[in-house]
Amino acid sequence: HNTIANNAAPAATDGGGGISIFNGTVTVYNNIIANNTAAGGSTGLYEAGGTVTGSHNNIFGNTTNATLTDPIAGDPLFVNDASGDYHLEAGSPNRDTATAAFTSDVDFERQPRPFNGAADVGADEYYPAGVTCFARLNNGTADGEVFTNLQTAVDQAQIGDLIKIAGYCTGTGTEIVTVDKAITLQGGYQLTNWDPSERGQGSTILDGENSRRLIVVTADATVDSLHLTNGNAGTGAAVYVTVGDPLISNNVIYSNTATSGSAIASDPGTNVNVQFNTIVSNNGGGVNLPIGTVQNNIFYDNTGADTSGGLIASFNLGSTDPLFVDAPGGNYRLTAASPAIDFGDPNATVNTDFEGNPRPRGQRPDVGADEANDYPSASFNPANNTINIERGTSLNVPLSLINDGTLEGTWDITVDQVQGWPLSVPAQVTNLAVDAQANLGVVITAPLAATPLTPETVTFTATSQINPNVQSVSIVVFNIIPIRGVTATPTYSETLLPGEVITFTHTIENMGEFTDTFRIQILDDPFGWGTLYQANFTAEPDGEYDVEIASGAITETHVRI
Incomplete structure (x- = not known):
């Protein structure tokens, strides 16, 4: 995946204006080697020694003596190589022609490969000018193809897949996208950075341009970390659920218009879970659900009811200025003084915010899409x-x-x-x-x-x-600390004749402030004449036993001699 063009080898060399190989084993795949010059020999790639193998290279305007298979023929069609712009034009023969066995994940600008098909040959992965919306499939193991149409990405996805979205997305129909399978749509990415640990460097915006609904959901999908704005529909202008039990979380939903449920609405038979969204400045109410859960959200500056229908609502911040950093400028992050901080359900299960930051950071999670970066705790x-x-x-x-x-x-x-x-x-x-x-x-x-x-x-x-x-x-x-106490009464002194047997009964009283356990023992019996008995006259041949006595209660013990 190199583009090596317009170089000249020194006159004293035999060839290789682009690459000269003298020893070792070299593999050459998916490169453009074009318009290089040399005084003699192979002017593009010169094999002077070693072993060279490879395929799917576009060698144009120069030559090679190496044995390479599956060449890409024709002018690479750079945008303007005379001025140093080696991006590919739309008609370049190098588009979608690389071998996947030797491709890289990104191009020289860190734009992902492949885009809209197979990867391109050379250093540049072609992206059409003016395209602002990018959706990348992830199967849970690795990132895959990038699309410029969100609906195409959804259609290509399999159940359980993640669709990473970057940029600014609009549409032309009645909605931008219909999600008809149990997948996750997640924003916060950039075209040059699809690392989930670095989400939030840029906002992912779905804009209905006041002409269409944004998202229709017909499955148990997840819609996460998107900016949803300017939707316009009779109901559910930002998100409309017709079938399924989806999760709508960590989204900033603003400036949408509907007669009811301008942010989120659903049909009967669905059960929508609306968690940690920032829902502000919508016209026509906030969330309207016949059944569902609405928790840990910010509602502010909406016309109509924030919530309506048969839903269960809790831990939501409403009718109070959330103190955003700069709402007019599109920055809906929380300031340190925001009443949304630490306002969330301590048992909430959504553990990241719309930028991928962990929840909670303080004693409890913050409500809304953002978990504050600067916060007292x-x-x-x-x-x-x-x-x-x-x-x-x-x-x-x-x-x-x-x-x-x-x-x-x-x-x-x-x-x-x-x-x-x-x-x-x-x-x-x-x-x-x-x-x-x-x-x-x-x-x-x-x-x-x-x-x-x-x-x-x-x-x-x-x-x-x-x-x-x-x-x-x-x-x-x-x-x-309770007082412990015990008494044992009475004390006996008797004179007996040899062969006589006598039994003494002692009363044990717990004088302490709580139920306690006492050990009853014969401590001194020089001749071994005594036998200890419990209150019920059970003999204790070892001369001791334990008894539990409540505070103020009494028990008896017996000694037979």
Whole structure:
């Protein structure tokens, strides 16, 4: 896949104005070697030694003495080689003629191969001028062909495939694309970069030009990370679902017009899952579904109802300015002060945003298509704790606040107590740097009157002054160490004649504050005369047994001598 053209070998050489090979084993595939000159010999590719093999090369305007198969004949038709433009013209014989066995993934400008068929011979992969929409198939293992028509890509896809979309896509019919199989449409790519880990460097826009619907879904498909704008239809101007249970996630849906469900609508019998979309400035309502789930979305500046129908809606931000970076300029990312930050369902299953960034970054996911790049976040260490304390004593509580966000900031500290024990805690942590940790210096005192039945529970809350919606919580439970106690009565002293047998009964009472386990033992019996019995007169020949006694309860034990 090289283009080697218009070079001249020095006069003293035998040939090879383009390439000279003297030894070794060289394979030559899918190259253009054109219009090179030399004083003698083969003017394009000169085999002076070694072994040369290859095929599918366009050798034009110069010669070769190497044995190469399946040549590409004719003028390569560069756009303007005189001025150094070696892009291929539309009629070049090198288009779609490369052997796939020796092709590369990208051309010299990192544009993907193949485009619209087989790969092109030479350094350049031909892309027509003025084309702005690109769709690339991915079967879950590798990227494949690139198309300039989104519908063609969908038609070529198999169930389970991913269609990566880059650029700006429009259409000519009643909709831009119909998705009729269980595949994923995903935006955020660039023509020169199809790496999913680098998504979001450019927006992928589907524009209905106020003349058509954008997407019709008739299967269990996924529509992800697209900018959907200027759709126009009776209902479902951006996305209209007629069949299936699709997932619509991480899209920015704006400036669409319909009589109802201008962003998303569906027919009866479908069950649409609408998650983490930014739905703004649409005319004719937001989402209209007879049944479905609408969660973790931003609704703002839409005319008509944000949601309607029999859907289930939760964790959506509506009627509140989301504080975008620059909505008029098309930048719907969140500022650090956005109320959408940390507003999402903590149990949400969508784990990336429209740029491929992980969710959540803070304590909870952000709602809408964007997971903010700059955000306040902090966490308590430990997050929760249980501590035992003696009544009438004070204790330094191990509790610190860690800044695990991206911004330095001040955090207000508030507490909520069940019992109201004396507590010392700072009102705020000021200017906490990123990745820094501040010990709060909390001190608590357990009153003398406290009992194990009245533990103290303290809820500590840290609230960001940058964004009051961002909070961290730690719950600490303080348990009173219970008092243990036991009595054994009475004490006996008897005088017996040899051969007599006597049984002593002792009462054991749990004087402690909780149910406890006691070990009953004969500790001292020099002559071995005693036998220990449980309350039910079960003999214990080993001289010991364990018994559980509730607080304030009694049991008996017997000793027979």
